[in-house]
Amino acid sequence: DAGITQSPRYKITETGRQVTLMCHQTWSHSYMFWYRQDLGHGLRLIYYSAAADITDKGEVPDGYVVSRSKTENFPLTLESATRSQTSVYFCASASQGGGSNTQYFGPGTRLTVL
Amino acid sequence: AQKITQTQPGMFVQEKEAVTLDCTYDTSDQSYGLFWYKQPSSGEMIFLIYQGSYDEQNATEGRYSLNFQKARKSANLVISASQLGDSAMYFCAMRELYTGTASKLTFGTGTRLQVTL
Secondary structure, eight states, X not given: OOSEEEEOSXXXXXXXXXXXXXXXXXXXXXXXXXXXXXXXXXXXXXXXXXXXXEEEEOSSOTXXXXXXXXXXXXXXXXXXXXXXXXXEEEEEEESSSSTTOOOEEOOOEEEEEO | OOEEEOOOSEEEEETTOOEEEOOEEEOSOSSEXXXXXXXXXXXXOEEEEEXXXXXXXXXXETTEEEEEETTTTEEEEEEOSOXXXXXXXXXXXXXXXXXXXXXXXXXXXXXXXXXXX
16 A cells, blocks of 8 residues: 555664664655654654755754655664664655645654664 | 644543543744644554634534634644544644745644543
């Protein structure tokens, strides 16, 4: 079935390691987003992308890197993981960036940094 | 800056009863959209309902309705005839509508709803 998928669903890593979280959508949506969810903060935007090769920072971008070479993929890389990056990460996509267009979310990746 | 406040960390409701989840927002924008998402224990985020700041009528989607009071800056979610499957975390979110580039969703901290028999 089409939609938005994330992999891995669960990841445990150690401080200082590089980790890449994958996001893939089959709707050909132009916009893609990465959020992190932490208790007491709701969801916060890390990075977003308006199209292939166009990315921009969100509210909490430090320590993260994104790329978007293809419309359907939007990987998120933690270059040197820290314990504070333990969180649940959600990828989302939308056909438009603003307006009433709904962002549709992937199932999430639970990342634990030891 | 936009801000969403959900003051109810947890709510209980009996099955078949209606429940209102509160959401207040703060923004200096004239044009904005308000969203509600449901997050069940399985973790996914499910879009429920949308209300635009210029919409004159309150949005409804099945058993969900949004009680939009613009002057009070509130956008409460009303769930009628609660079902056990409604037990979940509910998030209110907002964003600007008419910006040149993608605009972020600002989320509240959520309300955990528990439906009881």
